[in-house]
Amino acid sequence: MIRTLYIDEMNTLHVCDSPYDIEVTPKWLWVDMSEPTKEENLLLSQFFHFHPLSIEDATTVKQRPKYKEYDDYLFFVFHAIDLRTMKPEEIDIFINSTLIVTYHKEASEEVDKVWHTMLNKKPNEKVTTNEVMYKTLDAIVDNYFPFVYDLEDKVFSFEDRHSVDISTENLIDETFDLREDLLLIRRTVLPMRDLVYRLLEGKVLALSKKQKIFLHHINDHLIKQVEMIESSREMTADIRDNYISLNSFRMNNIMKILTIYSVIFMPLTLIAGIYGMNFDVMPELHWKYGYLAVWIVMIAITVGMIGYFRIKKWF
Incomplete structure (x- = not known):
């Protein structure tokens, strides 16, 4: 048309x-x-x-x-x-x-x-072609604000949600989606800011004082939008790093507990392995209290290791 x-x-x-x-x-x-x-x-x-x-x-x-x-x-x-x-x-x-x-x-x-x-x-x-261009540019830049504000609100809402949302995986997925949206709008706003800056600092257009003020106004909006985008990207990076660290912390705790159990059962497995061998000459096998003695030794080892780990504050 x-x-x-x-x-x-x-x-x-x-x-x-x-x-x-x-x-x-x-x-x-x-x-x-x-x-x-x-x-x-x-x-x-x-x-x-x-x-x-x-x-x-x-x-x-x-x-x-x-x-x-x-x-x-x-x-x-x-x-x-x-x-x-x-x-x-x-x-x-x-x-x-x-x-x-x-x-x-x-x-x-x-x-x-x-x-x-x-x-x-x-x-x-009086109407000039430059006025049409500036007004078009101003309308374009002003229309960035709803997207930037919306993304910023989503970032701030994470702070309220992290205490009630136990699904770390969902939050990580949403964080990466949000960072993708921020990257998308950043790839639009940054080149526009550079273009407006070049128009202000260069001699491409014969700008009157009024036109320079108008262009400075547009440039200020772009600078504000870029700062908001960069701030939101930093916050999403912090959220991502925090949840990755939290997930790693939880995984380390699980591995620590499993390791402790494994260490406790290692000597018990050794004892069970020794007395599970099919040799005819094993004095303890024919001892009346051999079975009870083995249980006492195994329980003592278990209690002793648990006590030692507690003193070291390993769990």
Whole structure:
């Protein structure tokens, strides 16, 4: 689907489907390409004459957040987060001082939000292509917060659950699932933060003071999100290590008890083995009190070893 918004020389806002429908030279033009078909993709090359490499990046290859400079425009790749699957969705932007083209293969809530904002602009209110890009970027970044907060809440809930949930295995599985979600959103937020930082520190865009403040605002949000993600990852790592240590502690206690029992029964097994041999000449075998004496010796050995282990505080 293609939709077009432009301003003529009289600063009047117009909306149409295709840029081919524009009958005047626009002062400012925004074309949004949402879930475009192969035929609609031809607009990028046949109408706008964008560089083939930027068209390839937008239409075929999954890109990381980045920007590239071309002769008469800039090409940006942003990543939004799908509200249902938590997977990144690519939003590509071709922009210069009078033109902006937003390209996304899935419907974008963020772009729709900015589109309606532009439609509600007051007459003669100044609008720039940079403003559209910044507002789109701001909407993308703001939509990260619900996911980050939700993951942080899940991490904090573990502290309340560990005292009542006796299933260590379940908690470990949930912890690894949570770390996978954190890694997924981290791979989206970190490159976006780096991109915004490069825009702030570089000279790619001619930024006014107001635009720099707006971009700093976006950068601050990204920094906060990265810190929250890193904090949550550290907490999940601590939870994972604690439960692994607890499991190891329990296993060590079990092995210690089994070892103690094994050590106690070793001399008893030795005695039983000796007197279980089928020799004819064994004095104790024909002794009247031999059976009782063996039992007394075995009980004495057992009590003595248990007492020794208790004195050593081995259990």
